[in-house]
Amino acid sequence: MVPVPPGVRYGDRARERGGEPKRLFKRLAVNEIEQMDEKKEYGEIKDLHERLAHGSQKTMEYHLRGKNINKVREKVIKVIDDCLTCQRMGRNYKKRNIIAIRTKRTNEIWEIDLVGPLPKSRNGYSYIHPSS
Numbered sequence: 001m002v003p004v005p006p007g008v009r010y011g012d013r014a015r016e017r018g019g020e021p022k023r024l025f026k027r028l029a030v031n032e033i034e035q036m037d038e039k040k041e042y043g044e045i046k047d048l049h050e051r052l053a054h055g056s057q058k059t060m061e062y063h064l065r066g067k068n069i070n071k072v073r074e075k076v077i078k079v080i081d082d083c084l085t086c087q088r089m090g091r092n093y094k095k096r097n098i099i100a101i102r103t104k105r106t107n108e109i110w111e112i113d114l115v116g117p118l119p120k121s122r123n124g125y126s127y128i129h130p131s132s
Contacts, residue, residue: 010032038055042078042079045076046082049080054086054089057077060076062078112130115128115130
């Protein structure tokens with residue numbers, strides 16, 4: 001006989017027949033399927049996490065958007081928290097503050113880039129020098 005989980009009523013007639021009630025089997029089967037689905041989903045999320053080179057939470061949620069997975073955010077966070085590589089590397093959550101440089105006159109600050117060497121043009125030039 002299968003042990004009856006707490007909270008499940010076990011009828012006297014089922015005991016007399018020596019069998020298990022259908023409701024109990026159905027409930028046990030549903031619980032087993034849910035556990036298998038959770039393991040499968042965890043495996044899929046873990047595989048995606050590794051394929052994305054230990055990608056971020058938002059990237060993983062974006063890729064899992066089309067799948068039929070319940071509570072994606074919690075499961076993604078659990079996979080990231082369980083990942084040894086991510087634990088060893090640590091996560092850099094520090095946001096860099098962008099400081100705007102205010103100028104009083106036009107052309108007070110210049111940005112200059114130098115690109116090259118490139119294949120020579122018809123005029124013999126091999127570098128690009130954009131400025132703004």
